[in-house]
Amino acid sequence: xxxxxxxxxxxxxxxxTRRSFMKYCSLTASALGLGPAFVPKIAHAMETKPRTPxxxxxxxxxxxxSESFIRSAHPLVKDVVLSMISLDYDDTxxxxxxxxxxxxLEETIEQYRGNYILAVEGNPPLNEDGMFCITGGKPFxxxxxxxAKDAKAIISWGACASYGCVQAAYPNPTQATPVHKxxxxxxIIKVPGCPPIAEVMTGVITYMLTFDRLPELDRQGRPAMFYxxxxxxxxxxxxxxxAGQFVEAWDDENARKGYCLYKMGCKGPTTYNACxxxxxxxxxxxxxxxxHGCIGCSEDGFWDQGSFYDRVTDLTQFGVESNAxxxxxxxxxxxxxxxxxxxxxxxxxxxxxxxQNDVSEEA
Amino acid sequence: MVVQTPNGxxxxxxxxxxxxxxxxxxEGHMRCEVNVDENxxxxxxxxxxxxxxxxxxxxxxxxPRDAWAFxxxxxxxxxxxxxxxxxxxxxxxxxxTIPDNANSIRNIMQLNLQIHDHIVHFYHLHALDWVNPVNAxxxxxxxxxxxxxxxxxxxxxxxxxxxxxxxxxxxxxxESGQLGLxxxxxxxxxxxxxxxxxxxxxVTHYLEALDLQREVVKIHxxxxxxxxxxxxxxxxxxxxxxxHSTGAVGAINMERLNQxxxxxxxxxxxxxxxxxxxxxxxxxxxxxxxxxGGLSSQAVLAYGDIPEHANNFDAxxxxxxxxxIINGNLDEVHDVDVRDPEQIQEFVDHSWYDxxxxxxxxHPWDGVTEARFELGANTVGSRTNIENIDEAAKYSWIKxxxxxxxxxxxxxxxxxxxxxxxxxxxxxxxIKGLLRTMDLPVEALFSTLGRTxxxxxxxxxxxxxxxxxxxxxxxxxxxxDESTANIEKxxxxxxxxxxxxxxxxxxxRGALGHWVSIADGRIENYQCVxxxxxxxxxRDAKGNIGAxxxxxxxxxxxxxxxxxxxxxxxxxxDPCLACSTHVMSPDGDxxxxxxxx
Numbered sequence: 001x002x003x004x005x006x007x008x009x010x011x012x013x014x015x016x017t018r019r020s021f022m023k024y025c026s027l028t029a030s031a032l033g034l035g036p037a038f039v040p041k042i043a044h045a046m047e048t049k050p051r052t053p054x055x056x057x058x059x060x061x062x063x064x065x066s067e068s069f070i071r072s073a074h075p076l077v078k079d080v081v082l083s084m085i086s087l088d089y090d091d092t093x094x095x096x097x098x099x100x101x102x103x104x105l106e107e108t109i110e111q112y113r114g115n116y117i118l119a120v121e122g123n124p125p126l127n128e129d130g131m132f133c134i135t136g137g138k139p140f141x142x143x144x145x146x147x148a149k150d151a152k153a154i155i156s157w158g159a160c161a162s163y164g165c166v167q168a169a170y171p172n173p174t175q176a177t178p179v180h181k182x183x184x185x186x187x188i189i190k191v192p193g194c195p196p197i198a199e200v201m202t203g204v205i206t207y208m209l210t211f212d213r214l215p216e217l218d219r220q221g222r223p224a225m226f227y228x229x230x231x232x233x234x235x236x237x238x239x240x241x242x243a244g245q246f247v248e249a250w251d252d253e254n255a256r257k258g259y260c261l262y263k264m265g266c267k268g269p270t271t272y273n274a275c276x277x278x279x280x281x282x283x284x285x286x287x288x289x290x291x292h293g294c295i296g297c298s299e300d301g302f303w304d305q306g307s308f309y310d311r312v313t314d315l316t317q318f319g320v321e322s323n324a325x326x327x328x329x330x331x332x333x334x335x336x337x338x339x340x341x342x343x344x345x346x347x348x349x350x351x352x353x354x355x356q357n358d359v360s361e362e363a
Numbered sequence: 364m365v366v367q368t369p370n371g372x373x374x375x376x377x378x379x380x381x382x383x384x385x386x387x388x389x390e391g392h393m394r395c396e397v398n399v400d401e402n403x404x405x406x407x408x409x410x411x412x413x414x415x416x417x418x419x420x421x422x423x424x425x426x427p428r429d430a431w432a433f434x435x436x437x438x439x440x441x442x443x444x445x446x447x448x449x450x451x452x453x454x455x456x457x458x459x460t461i462p463d464n465a466n467s468i469r470n471i472m473q474l475n476l477q478i479h480d481h482i483v484h485f486y487h488l489h490a491l492d493w494v495n496p497v498n499a500x501x502x503x504x505x506x507x508x509x510x511x512x513x514x515x516x517x518x519x520x521x522x523x524x525x526x527x528x529x530x531x532x533x534x535x536x537x538e539s540g541q542l543g544l545x546x547x548x549x550x551x552x553x554x555x556x557x558x559x560x561x562x563x564x565x566v567t568h569y570l571e572a573l574d575l576q577r578e579v580v581k582i583h584x585x586x587x588x589x590x591x592x593x594x595x596x597x598x599x600x601x602x603x604x605x606x607h608s609t610g611a612v613g614a615i616n617m618e619r620l621n622q623x624x625x626x627x628x629x630x631x632x633x634x635x636x637x638x639x640x641x642x643x644x645x646x647x648x649x650x651x652x653x654x655x656g657g658l659s660s661q662a663v664l665a666y667g668d669i670p671e672h673a674n675n676f677d678a679x680x681x682x683x684x685x686x687x688i689i690n691g692n693l694d695e696v697h698d699v700d701v702r703d704p705e706q707i708q709e710f711v712d713h714s715w716y717d718x719x720x721x722x723x724x725x726h727p728w729d730g731v732t733e734a735r736f737e738l739g740a741n742t743v744g745s746r747t748n749i750e751n752i753d754e755a756a757k758y759s760w761i762k763x764x765x766x767x768x769x770x771x772x773x774x775x776x777x778x779x780x781x782x783x784x785x786x787x788x789x790x791x792x793x794i795k796g797l798l799r800t801m802d803l804p805v806e807a808l809f810s811t812l813g814r815t816x817x818x819x820x821x822x823x824x825x826x827x828x829x830x831x832x833x834x835x836x837x838x839x840x841x842x843x844d845e846s847t848a849n850i851e852k853x854x855x856x857x858x859x860x861x862x863x864x865x866x867x868x869x870x871x872r873g874a875l876g877h878w879v880s881i882a883d884g885r886i887e888n889y890q891c892v893x894x895x896x897x898x899x900x901x902r903d904a905k906g907n908i909g910a911x912x913x914x915x916x917x918x919x920x921x922x923x924x925x926x927x928x929x930x931x932x933x934x935x936x937d938p939c940l941a942c943s944t945h946v947m948s949p950d951g952d953x954x955x956x957x958x959x960x
Binding site (some may be wrong): 053078082085094099101132138167169172252286 | 386456
């Protein structure tokens with residue numbers, strides 16, 4: 001086999017100059033919120049790294065995460081798949097099927113033991129011996145455990161893998177279970193959202209390739225760089241909230257002026273995500289900008305928090321910060337067990353830093 | 364053993380059994396088993412839906428205004444179509460009418476989904492059944508350029524240098540030894556028939572389409588805030604319109620409309636200059652491979668969609684046709700009434716559910732459902748390690764819906780056959796034009812290739828309709844109407860104590876219906892019958908096979924161990940398994956108390 005080509009090789013081959021390459025690195029650094037000191041680091045990583053093998057599994061899901069992933073504008077998904085990672089198994093996109101597909105999975109595990117990233121979309125159902133999701137004649141949960149065993153790290157794509165999402169909403173008839181409750185001995189990065197923003201997905205992967213480590217995670221296991229702040233914190237309609245200017249009914253005068261959607265049930269004040277900053281589909285819009293409140297799709301159990309049109313009630317207009325943090329803390333307490341397990345993994349331990357300032361380390 | 368099915372197929376399961384699991388490049392999880400005779404011809408086909416999520420159970424007791432968000436998560440590929448079906452069902456139940464602008468915006472979003480889904484399906488899920496990327500390495504870029512300029516002269520990306528660059532990139536990729544998604548493909552199988560130049564052109568467009576599709580969906584982002592899973596609203600659409608006044612930047616304004624218009628043009632150009640020419644060019648090399656027709660020549664169904672006027676779902680007011688054809692009689696298109704308990708019924712004799720008595724069929728209003736995962740006596744393997752499934756018993760998480768007892772095919776081909784049979788102007792013109800270009804008789808439609816071609820034609824029609832409804836929206840706004848939502852019945856206090864309704868759409872994959880009943884402001888029962896439930900249906904009590912199974916029958920395989928032909932035909936339906944699997948009660952209770960009128 002020839003030596004594997006690096007990002008830099010690929011970019012040069014595309015006719016990209018050294019100068020443009022360095023510009024790309026600096027853009028990447030700023031996109032990730034990193035200072036200019038990181039530019040040479042990124043450049044070095046891109047010059048020396050072969051493509052990292054990725055196994056992408058699908059459990060109970062709707063495939064919105066894959067659909068979101070292919071929407072990535074920077075980097076383009078074709079560049080991710082052709083030049084940055086080696087997507088060696090992904091049943092939604094791969095050419096082979098059946099035995100040939102299963103062989104691809106086994107070969108990848110065998111060849112890259114301990115060195116591949118396992119990306120999981122969807123989750124395993126545990127009821128009915130796991131047979132609510134069958135693949136290769138067996139319960140999906142077996143395949144998940146098998147592929148996780150030799151993975152370097154796991155990415156839990158979206159709300160399904162991170163928290164359970166819609167099939168785990170009450171009464172969770174299949175006992176759909178998030179990945180971290182089944183796999184407890186590997187570092188897991190949760191990238192929640194239904195789906196996550198495309199550029200957040202590729203941003204997480206690019207970060208891992210560039211710095212050869214996991215991104216800094218918050219206490220729920222989410223990359224702090226993208227999930228560290230509430231949508232409300234950076235919402236362009238925030239001044240209307242502060243000024244007490246609210247939409248009172250759909251399509252009213254205030255809606256047409258783009259006032260705050262808080263009274264229409266917007267969950268922006270309690271939702272940690274990057275929608276109001278990175279926005280969606282190359283920054284074209286995000287739910288609030290298009291007139292509908294945030295439904296909180298990147299929060300644990302958002303399906304069971306009442307109607308999407310119920311006002312967030314324990315949020316006083318001028319005491320937003322402390323109340324919203326209480327909500328964040330309650331959510332964090334629920335995953336305490338999982339966090340403890342993660343902490344045992346040294347690679348992850350370094351990344352465990354508090355990111356929600358008001359929440360104490362012991363929560 | 365040889366069995367004759369009532370719908371005209373001869374099943375023989377005595378030959379060698381071939382298993383394909385997972386069936387890849389679909390949405391969700393699916394298994395397929397076939398028996399081939401000594402000549403490698405498929406003589407028995409068994410398709411199994413291998414996942415179930417239970418969304419309809421989860422919907423019970425919820426606020427009906429929230430249902431769109433739950434049902435939208437049935438599928439992230441046909442994102443939005445379940446949401447639209449859901450808001451229509453709730454509006455139907457509560458007697459809510461929507462403004463004209465909301466109808467135009469919803470239509471634009473639904474058409475946008477059709478176009479996006481058809482393009483992504485053809486290039487990213489289906490193309491590798493016809494196109495061999497490894498063979499593209501042998502292509503002459505100059506000859507590829509000539510081919511491009513012949514089949515798609517209006518597409519600007521056509522120079523020899525352009526194709527050489529793509530080929531070089533592909534070469535480096537292959538030579539890296541990390542084949543990624545192409546790993547373990549069937550690249551030396553003679554079922555692939557394209558010359559290297561056509562392969563290179565198609566692989567190039569695979570990459571172009573990957574870039575294009577992320578532009579296409581921005582229409583959803585503008586009106587719905589994001590894609591996948593844009594936001595919807597019972598009573599209209601959530602995005603307000605403000606063309607003239609202060610604060611217009613917080614609403615649909617001139618800049619937003621201009622962006623929508625630009626994307627509509629992009630859709631029209633790509634479909635006309637790339638997608639259709641590719642289907643014609645690729646199809647030309649497979650024009651005698653006319654297998655896979657299955658049920659399409661005898662039983663097809665469509666509910667119709669894209670209403671011209673808000674709140675009017677009469678068949679003659681829909682741009683996508685409604686109707687049912689049975690017994691292969693194209694001279695008679697039956698009207699379809701989704702409320703009629705005699706028309707649509709679901710059976711579970713071969714599905715992992717229990718209706719209490721064999722052979723019982725229930726209309727969605729009446730959906731009693733109870734899960735029963737059990738395998739037949741002739742299963743090879745165990746309960747959690749199925750090697751060969753026993754189709755004489757229960758064998759799928761998909762129910763078997765029937766229209767007046769008939770197994771039906773739904774989807775673009777079904778819509779186009781019905782449109783053709785009804786003499787729908789644009790559809791008839793498109794079909795005749797394509798057949799003339801390819802020099803094929805109308806019977807060629809009833810095939811895997813026909814299904815794939817109908818999807819491309821439909822993308823073209825939908826792209827033009829997208830423009831039509833954009834113009835209609837702008838005209839209406841210019842006439843002074845900026846309304847996008849009707850909130851008269853937003854508050855549950857304004858609702859009747861009991862209500863029930865039906866929503867229908869034509870999803871990219873076919874006829875989609877949601878049936879909702881509401882009591883005391885809450886969802887009492889919710890049932891979805893989705894396209895892949897129709898197409899992926901297992902056998903029913905009488906032994907009728909479903910559309911997937913029928914389509915595989917009598918297809919010769921070049922190499923039975925390499926399921927290229929099976930994948931080609933199954934993919935031509937664009938299967939969506941997350942959509943197709945049905946409802947149960949966790950404790951086995953009856954899920955509905957609603958009685959048929």
